[in-house]
Amino acid sequence: MKLRHILLLLALLPVTAIAATPADTAGAKAPLSLIPAPASLVRGEGAFSLLADTPLVAADPRAARVARQFAGLMQRSRGIALQVGDAATGEAPAIEFRMTPMTPDASPEAYSLDVSPQRVVVAAGDARGLFYGAVTLWQLATTEVNDGAATRIPALRIDDAPRFAWRGLMLDSARHFQSVDEIKQLLDAMARHKLNTFHWHLTDDQGWRLQIRKYPELTAIGGCRIPAGDGGIDPRTGRPVPYCGFYTQDEVRDIVRYAGERHITVVPEIDIPGHAQAAVATYPRLGSVDGPSPVSSEWGVHKYLFNADEDTFAFLEDVLAEVAELFPGRYVHIGGDEAVKDQWKASPKVQARMRALGVADEAQLQGYFVERMARFLAARGKRVIGWDEILEDDLPADAAVMSWRGIEGGTEAARKGHDVVMAPVSHLYLDYLQTDSPDEPPGRPTLIPLRKAYDFEPVPAALTAAQARHILGLQANVWTEHMRTFERVEHAFFPRIAAVAETGWSPRARKDYDDFLARLPAQLRRYRAFGIDYAQTPFAVRIEGAREPSRATLRVAMSTPLQLGEIRYTTDGSAPTTDSPRYRQPLSLPLPAQVAAAAFVDGRALAEPTSRRFDAASLLQREDEALAMCSQGLMLRLEDDGPPEGPRAIYNIDIFNPCWLWRDAPLGGIAAVEVRAGRIPYYFQLAGDEPNRKFRPARSAHGELELRNGCEGDLLASVPLPAAPGDDGFITLRAPLSAGQRASANLCIVFTGDTRPAMWAVDRVTLRRGAP
Template identity: 40%
Template sequence: MKTRVYLVLLLLACLYSKAQDKTSTIIPAPVKITVSKGIYHLTQSTPVTFSGFKQVPAGLKEFATKTLWFKAAATNVKHSSNKGLMVVLDKTIQLPDEGYRLSVNASGIKIVSDTEKGLFYGLQTLLQLIPDEGSALSFTEIEDYPRYSYRGLHLDVGRHLFPVSFIKQYIDLLAQYKLNTFHWHLTEDQGWRIEIKKYPKLTSVGGFREQTLIGKLRTKPEVYDSIRYGGFYTQKEVREIVAYAASKYVVVIPEIEMPGHSLAALSAYPQFACGDDPGPFKAAQTWGIFPDVYCAGKEETFKFLEDILDEVMSLFPAKYIHIGGDECPKDRWKTCRYCQKRIRDLGLKDEHELQSYFIQRMEKYVNSKGKKIIGWDEILEGGLAKNAVVMSWRGTKGGIAAAQQDHDVIMTPGAFLYFNYTENKADEGPLTHGSFLPLSKVYSYNPTPENLSPLQQKRIIGVQANLWSEYIATPDKALYMLLPRLFALSEVAWTMPQNKSWINFSEKKLTVHLAKLDKTGTMFHVPSPIGAKDTTITAATYLLDYKVPVKGAKIYYTINGYFPYQTDYLYKGPVIINVPPSQERIIKSVVITPSGKRSSTVTVHVVNQQNVKQSSSAPKRLRIGYSIPIDKITPESMAYAKANGIACIETFLGPYVDTARNFKFTDEQITAKIKAAKKAADDAGIEIWSVHMLFGKRIDISLPDEAERQKVMELHKKILGFCSILKPKLILFHPSWYLGLNERELRKSQMIKSAVEMNKVVKAINATLVIENMLGPELLVDARRERPLCRTVEETVEIMNRLPADIYSAIDLNHIKNPERLIDAMGERVKTLHVADGTGRAENHFFPCSGQGQNDWVAIFTALAKVNYNGPFMYESAYKDAKDFKSCYETLYQSFERSLQVKKE
């Protein structure tokens, strides 16, 4: 009998524990939640009652009886009962807008709100509380409401079209995670996607492009798929989607771009472009910004757009219409007689004020129809429209400026909320825009700037993430880019900052929510093992101590540097990896979910330097240098640098060359300027250590086109002629990081050919040739769109070995993780190094170029001592003020000295 009682109690305890766990995995986290002892058991016959409604909304009723799997018919009663699931609309309770209360006790489950939206969100929370297995809910009290009234997610259907079924799935995800606004980006240079009955050619012509770019923008040569692409949404489909969203309490805001991003519309109706007989135009086949835009001087342009907006506004009941306003080149306006006449007639200063006129005129029209406009933050330029809402995407400055002018603001900065940015290493995962945006960075975002006054902060009405579709052509790709970052957005938009916890979110909530997605076959990006990060360490052992980021997933790993598969070691718990003296282990790990989805690999390089000959003392203190443009080398700047401990400089002649690869001055003028710079440095006692040659996509020594490479070589040779005046020790070349697909080997050959040819010229001016920044992306701090020549340390060493022995290497600490590995591998071919372009004030110096990772300065100085490095500590800096550089170096160097002292003791 005692045993039976014990087992019953144990079972109840387990049920309570599991039920309690569900409350800690709610996304977004509620405002208040209290869990007490006690279990309420659900069954499929649990009654569902609605109270306080004249008529129960179909969306609420369907959600309660279908989504929540209750089979009993829902009933509508005047007064709530104390049984089963009770959904109560009570206009007398005091809750912030969209708020709700949810309680689970012995009587049942009760959700109360003064709005239908609040009840819907309460039901969403209940859905997350219901266990996957079993029917036990712990006794719970929740009070909840959102931080922001506008909680949005955007989808670009202009570049790539998505089916109606996917749009509905997209809206379902918004609603499930308590987002309330779907921003539907319907028009672009590449395609017009909404039926306008008065102007049918907008879709029959502007809705299609002849072909689409394959691969990355600006990759040369450009390759296209030769497939006609397009389509659009009929007005019937639009109404269907808007109604579907309304049933989920999601508002749909359409975006009709103007005056820029209008090439598809102009391909159908060219008369609304600048000029007397403009066109013909074609819908864009590639990505970017295009100069042909709506003419702001023609009256018929405004009539055309007003007609379009009339039809659009009749389809969308939302109080907002988004009219774009971003990335509008002014080239055509500057030469258009209609636009210039408009500027003169209105007494405008320039084309920026003409754009302001354009936006303000359209705003007045939209206001006359009882709606407001939203525009991207460029609408601030030239003067902000009276009632406009600003969507701040170029950082937060636009949003701050708009709030200070008493305008409502939606924060959507690209660095935090552009979900088309990658979460992967550069060579893993699908093709993307490229910029790196990890889940943790999304979660860390706070949309309300602290430097606004309390009154101005109230102008921040919400936050939105954007999904631009240049490189997203399928629904699964869209979901892969969206999830799980949507979960982070949900908590940024809804949850109060004090209730957020990255550890709980990443280690507990994600595992549950991603497991649900995996079980339903939904595509998503699989995070790397919890606790794992790419790193290099010096040690005799390494503790592999990871957790799975998806419930039910498995971690596989290798210790031989090979890519892990299910046939490799299965991680079952903490493992100690032993590394014998003078050996290394390259540990790679990957997560594989039950459905077979894989994470990016994580690489840990463990080196046991025991029995390896080490430098027993610190290297001599290095000279401090910094980079400075040639036109900034003046007697004043050099005297200031000398007074602040600068011994040498690196310079570059970029200010003398324009973007078309032409010199801005005569040879005589350039010679005189360089001589003046040389004298200023000499007079201050500062050595010109190196000249960094120009680099970039169009002036790269590895260009695959031989004729273009020869032109670039001639430019560099002329620049080297000027460099001879400066008498530098080193000449640095930086191969481009913008390789096209399948170009790497050709680029390597072209770079080697150029380096050998250039070495002769460099020797002639008594300098040494140095090649910089070939390495990545395995060690890149910011694995963005760039494709460097080499992907590993070993590949970098191999290419250096193909160069003559009198060509050396520059190590750039700005961009690579664990640069000591490259220093070790290059040995005495390391002639110079670049330090992060900022003022690192701490021993654990963060890379300011990306905010990612930390340098192990002890390991770096150890490696420099080992290779007998005697070059400078060269700050590659765009800052004018060099006063912090020496103290920064001393701080870092002293950490190395302390580590040596510890070893001696």
């Protein structure tokens, strides 16, 4: 029976039949923490003992290379230096990496893994499959906490192959730049998750990051921007400080080579015809409006488009010719998203060009761009892929679609016979935050928690079996507007990358979220071994305190977003350990109180301990992260614009309706409300959505701070705003309340007036007793 048929049959069996775990002499067998879950796993009896002198055997040069990669993984994670040879010594236990013939219809990424007490054999017909078998073996060797000399690998048989051919991640290097070493760290992590496609977003309105030898100004000019606000000013000299960065072609070749050694294909993206401001800033003749424009320092949807002149197409073809030479993979991504057509509509020159080309409207003009670029790249052995907006006009038959606005575009494309990669914003945009914790970094507070990412199904139910074959796979995307550091990039990717990997690899019938969670702690240990700064927030303990009716005691509740592990806590200021009391129900504590807590699995904390101190004053104070928004027009978690380096304040703001709400604020006996506020740039391009921004009318020169009972309720207090904040970037405004206020209110804080290009943001609200 052919391998793919065996795997299909096994994938349809009940999970319990695949992962049967009969008892061994040591009792019930521990679960195997493999991510992604393999297609078929059958447990055996006993275990193989991996020691520092266990030989790695590989007769084929391709197998020897994989064996060395396995040895490198073990060196990094277990600290043992395994040696690779071409034959075993005597009857001693050994690990063999074996190339075997494969059937014509077998996946080149398929492998088998046999573990017995005397021998381990990893076999595959292609180096790709053998590498993924080595990754599985490495995971088996790092499932348990092991501080001894021997690592026990349980006896088993695995037959495995991926469900989807495209298992990808996209990284935006245009908004914020990552170093070559950081890119390589991400590629390493992708390989350890059996992900095989790195989509690299290299050009946008905020930066052109790829060296093009024929057009050196693209990186000299287009590769630099002046950040908005204080972040773009040297505080010592007052001069602009540009944010620059690009990858030389030698660096790109190095990254492509490095990825290839880990069986990862790099797909470059050159965005056409929109997201073009960096290119137009470099060469204004390429644009659709007269006059120069700077490289953008703002986020959002911009209006700059390439024009349709022959000179512009010659430029784009020159660029893509160098791209095609640099990236040996089959696909080149040409963007196509968010190409707001306002400039084309307003340009007499573009309208004349449309008439000359015989295109009926702006959507057809974008279709002309796609068709022409596809034809040019096809002549160089490449295939075009673009975001789902390219479906707005007829596509070349060979063009593929990446569906980001949902699955609808992918469904339409598959029905039309186009190959599809599913990357919907609803489930796979990992720059969206993963918890509602106040400790989340800047980003888009629309939540994509781990479970939502895990539950995504790439194949729409509406497709026929023939149409479903056009779904190449899935991809998670990270856009880096709010990621000044690589630590934030890692926070976004990890651990949700594990959920994406399992969806891309494992048979649908093998997916089980609860089982995935049980396997996740071992994966976190692997992250720590490789220095990955994974997100703490899904595992960190949330500590919430509320005053009890006696007012002398506090009710303290604890939880974790993933509800994984046992919460252990202390109240004496010490750090929690596995010997600390286990949290089972809310605590009643006298004021003041100090609580620290962490969640533990297998004796290890999943995240750093959380610590909170409560006293009478803290219960009358709220940071902005603990305040609600009056509406959800466009909620963002934004970073302050300064200082240029180091930590900055973070604000939750609905930029369509800046309005902060303290629900049920205890106003009994409160004489005044103090609001600490900061000022940040209003650095958003919102295209057609800009009119949705609400500005409340100001009654004085610089507007007012208003306190209301509810978002549209009665005015409780009003204080004039200054022209600017203090030298530290903040102001503290004290708004007296009239006597006889109600015991509680939904305290709404707003700022009146249109202060663009800057805006006020709440940092902290404090209720003050005593005289106003």
